[in-house]
Amino acid sequence: MPEEGVQLTPKSELLTAQEIITLARLFVKEGVEKIRLTGGEPLIRPDVVDIVGQLYKLEGLKTIAVTTNGINLARLLPRLKEAGLNAVNISLDTLVPAKFEFIVRRKGFHKVMEGIYKATELGYCPVKVNCVVMRGFNEDELLDFVDFTKDLPIDVRFIEYMPFDGNKWNFKKMVSYKEMLDTIKQQWPELEKLPCEASSTAKSYKVPHFQGQISFITSMSEHFCGSCNRLRITADGNLKVCLFGNSEVSLRDHLRSGASEEELVQIIGAAVGRKKKQHAGMFNISQMKNRPMILIGG
Numbered sequence: 006m007p008e009e010g011v012q013l014t015p016k017s018e019l020l021t022a023q024e025i026i027t028l029a030r031l032f033v034k035e036g037v038e039k040i041r042l043t044g045g046e047p048l049i050r051p052d053v054v055d056i057v058g059q060l061y062k063l064e065g066l067k068t069i070a071v072t073t074n075g076i077n078l079a080r081l082l083p084r085l086k087e088a089g090l091n092a093v094n095i096s097l098d099t100l101v102p103a104k105f106e107f108i109v110r111r112k113g114f115h116k117v118m119e120g121i122y123k124a125t126e127l128g129y130c131p132v133k134v135n136c137v138v139m140r141g142f143n144e145d146e147l148l149d150f151v152d153f154t155k156d157l158p159i160d161v162r163f164i165e166y167m168p169f170d171g172n173k174w175n176f177k178k179m180v181s182y183k184e185m186l187d188t189i190k191q192q193w194p195e196l197e198k199l200p201c202e203a204s205s206t207a208k209s210y211k212v213p214h215f216q217g218q219i220s221f222i223t224s225m226s227e228h229f230c231g232s233c234n235r236l237r238i239t240a241d242g243n244l245k246v247c248l249f250g251n252s253e254v255s256l257r258d259h260l261r262s263g264a265s266e267e268e269l270v271q272i273i274g275a276a277v278g279r280k281k282k283q284h285a286g287m288f289n290i291s292q293m294k295n296r297p298m299i300l301i302g303g
Contacts, residue, residue, distance in 0.1 A: 020242045022052045024260055026059045028238060029066075031269055037236075039068035041094075045240060048077040054084045061089025068092055072135070076113045078120030086127055093124045094133040094162075099143050100150065121159065131160040131217060138180045139166050147185055148192050154217030162207060164222040182208065182223040189219070204234045236277070246276050 020028070029040055040060060047053055048071070060069050070092035071085070078095065097117055099105050105114040124132040134153075138144055150161045166179045189210075190196050199209040199218060207220035237245040242257025254276045259269060 014241050018241045018257075020238075020240065020257055022056050022059070024242065024257065025056055026063075027260065028242075028256060028269075029060055030063055031266060031273075032236075033063045033066045035270065035273075038066060039070065040066060041070040041072060041092075043072040046074050046076075047071055048073050048081055054081065054088050057085055057090050058088040070094065072096065073120075074109065074113075075117035075120040077116075079116065079123040082120065082123050082127060086129075091129075092133075093129050094135055095121055095124070096135045097121075098137050098139075100146055100153065104143065121157075125157055125159065130158040132158065133160045133162055135162050135164060137164045137166055138185060140178045140180050142178075144180045144185075144188075147188050151189055151193065151212065151219055154212070154219060155215045157217050159217040160209070160220055161217070162220040162222055165225040167224055179225060181226040182221040183226065185221065186210075206235075244273060244276055246279070252276075252279070 032040070042053065042056065050056070057069055057071075060066060069090050071090060072094040073096070075095040075097065078093070082090075082093070095117065097105075098108055102114040105117075106112055121132055121134065134150075136143070136150055138147070147163070150163070153159065154161055163182075163185050165182060186196075193212045195213055196210050197213060199211055201207065201209055206224075207222055209218055209220040211218040238256060239245065239253070242260070243253035243255050245253055254272060256269065256272070259272055264272070
């Protein structure tokens with residue numbers, strides 16, 4: 006959360022549940038097999054369980070996932086699972102409660118941990134834990150996070166610190182994938198690399214005999230733009246074809262002006278066609294205007 010906070014989007018500007026389902030149906034019809042509900046914070050929507058239930062009815066959709074800060078997860082997860090949710094990502098940048106409060110500017114560390122344990126208890130495997138690593142803040146917790154995978158079926162995903170509005174990005178704060186890997190291998194030289202799908206954004210590893218695993222999201226030091234097949238629709242209905250790009254197309258406005266399904270497909274296709282081969286690089290991205298990550302979604 007940026008120090009100055011973020012301006013909340015008026016409810017009238019957010020996609021309604023019906024608009025979400027309409028767009029989801031369109032994307033699934035065009036071949037999308039996985040939909041993730043993400044940020045800001047999806048679990049504060051009072052209709053989130055209903056949205057998951059309606060997504061579950063879409064023929065051809067194989068995976069319904071959520072990325073959450075975890076505060077409300079333990080309370081809602083049994084109902085979400087029953088509705089059809091089959092994958093969970095939880096954002097957690099520290100295992101130290103005081104640091105947690107500093108980052109998110111509120112209490113709730115123990116609720117997040119409760120959510121992680123509830124997810125494993127309900128059979129989610131792996132439960133993905135997203136950790137943005139920042140030099141001078143939490144890089145000293147790398148080994149603690151790896152140890153966290155010893156007795157739990159979780160995948161701790163170490164994410165290179167990326168530039169977004171409000172996060173005061175600085176190259177010196179970024180800890181590269183290779184530096185993190187070297188640090189971890191000093192403690193666990195037997196660390197094994199795991200196979201991954203061609204479109205995966207993560208490089209995965211496992212300490213032998215640990216229940217869980219770790220992964221690295223190397224967006225800055227070793228981008229994976231060439232194999233990235235992800236599209237994002239923001240909570241207010243804008244299509245982003247690249248997380249780091251600042252161009253957006255309002256699908257909400259087209260929907261509300263009565264665009265036909267065929268017209269929406271053409272608008273989406275044109276936006277995807279303009280997607281660049283790769284992002285502009287960390288130094289150029291840091292100079293570009295873009296939404297704070299909390300308004301994009303992970």
